Amino acid sequence: MSDWSGYLSLILDGAVVTIELTVMGCALALVAAFVAGLGRLSRQWPLRALATAYIEFFRGTSIFVQLFWAYFVLPLFGLPLSPLQAGVLALGLNVGAYGAEVVRGAILALPKEQYEACTALNLSHFQRMRYVILPQALVLMLPTFGNNAIELLKGTAVVSLISLSDMTFQAQVVRAQTGSTAMPFLTILVLYFAIALVLSFSIRGLERKLSAGLDVTKA
């Protein structure tokens, strides 16, 4: 057990990579979700079709399949991605597709009265979006975004299968060095849970902050 500190630091290195992947993946997912979600609401059918195609495509296969495809097949099309790039791309685009439906749902869920009030107050399109629609829609989106973020966190474990040194991969390395299987896996399970809890609480805090002053049922 004395060399456990060395091995723990390996796992923590992996945790850093896992968190990196989660943050970058969420960033890409957020962008993709808004672009595709708003695209789905477009009046021009090519945009709608494109957005729908993206959403159904990425929701139709799992992160594992997309990751492997990004890592092994894209290079054949001239796009060699490092494991990290492939990971962020697959995770971000996959969760982004789920996020797009959330964005769309939240915007559609806003009552008509809001839009009518905007017209009555003579707000410009941008003003309406910035001051009325988005603030309310965001609060609706946040809980599900929180779930999506946790799905992304769990999805990062799959990158270990393309030899990216995330927490799961490092647990395998520690396993190979120490011969013990239980300790590394138990450790990372607890760490994943801890990160997930942090994510949940942060999103809930954000929700509370954003719903200040809004006429909504507080979480």
Next chain:
Amino acid sequence: MDWNWGFVQQILPTLAQGVVVTIQATLLGSAVAMVLGLIMAILRRSQNRAVSGTVGWLLEFVRGTPLLVQLYFLFYILPDLGVVLSPLVAGVIGLGLHYGTYTSEVYRAGIDNVSRGQWEAAKAVNLTIRQTWLNVILPQAVPPMIPALANYFLAMFKETPLLSAITVLELMNQARSVANFNYRYLEPMTLVGVFFLAISVPAVIGLRYVEKRFRGPAQ
């Protein structure tokens, strides 16, 4: 990029064998998830604080940690405790347990939706707990939940490639071994993606129909 149709023909039979296992794993895993989810949902509502609390935390833990790591646990660590499960059984239990936590949430929502009056009426008519659950609550709770449950069925189907990490010979595993043997990744990986899309996209359309059909009276 040079797609080789001859290669595709050569590997299709092997991939088809993988598909059979994929479907097996999905069906068995779903069965486990449906049953486990219901049990967990009922336990969560237990009056006994110790039971509901423990089950609650267990649920959060399993839901918040990666399925891949849980599979490794079942496959590599259980034998140390004397339980050696075959890869497929370990995979089915892993899938069932993980998705059971999701379905338990669905069941909980459905059960909560049944109006209090039903519970009180059952008590007034002197039905036993068992009779209450079986004859009054569940028949009302389950139908509106079916779309959500079907959604998780589809999600589990898409996650079966994870089982390849514990040596289950499902589609992804067969594809990888064929790719490794012939040093060609393009066709196997693409075929896997195509297969999942070919099932998912029609399934989503089917799901929308199921949703409309099972929309409960409350909606």
Next chain:
Amino acid sequence: MTSCMKGRRNILRTIGAATGVALGLAVVAGVGVQSSPAWADEALARLKEQGFARIAIANEPPWTEVKADGKVSGAAPEVARAVLAKLGVPEVVASISEYGAMIPGLQARRFDLVTAGLFIKPERCAAVIFSEPDLCDAESFAVKKGNPLGLKTYGDIAKHASAKVGAPGGGTEERLALEAGVPRDRVVVVPDAQSGVKMLQDGRIDVYALPILSISDLLKKANDSNLEMIAPIAGTPVYCAGAAFNSKDADLRDAYDKALAELKVSGEFAKIVEPYGFSGEAPNLTSREKLCGGPN
């Protein structure tokens, strides 16, 4: 829906779509800038300029090994380091890969060379080019003590009704098993050595097949008196490995060969590989041409 709202949505969507397209192009461009595979004739010059070579390894000691602190060692990377240093490339950056993914990885220019103890075999020679052989070994089995199923060759495994053999994905042992007639569902792809030992101990596989030096190293580390090694395996040749290069990097390969030969002559080569258990002389008994069954 008022026309006002539709108008706002229109602008939003156009902006959104434009941003998306722009982002997409940026990602592709950013990534594309890094890829450019047009270095065919100046592979060595490029490596010298960037100061490091990307190598593929497998983490199968003593051929390749990743230590607890992340340091890459093992006979194959050490030989590669020495040769590359001689060629003026001071560093190596290693990435772990499954054996079967190494050749496609080379072809996709994910790495510059494969130094993982990839055995030189005719079907591989058709896909990539190899250096002269550097590390040789024969095949072996790890089984439960006493070899209860009496498995001494791949043919024995095939003939047995239910015996399962574990091997790395895309490796030579997997191919040997399949070619000997072991059905696909009895050849288990083992992700790494530790898993293989565990699966053997748990009875999930009856045989773990790897080269002799790998099994020895494994059994030593596993410290389990219930496991033993069976070697050599009748019907399997002695295999020799070499560094593998993309077929277009002949200049790099030839320079590598020259430096490797110099190391062998000076005795430095033997000094590098013998501590890992390899014979310094064995590779000299054969040649790439013989192993490929033709020029490569």
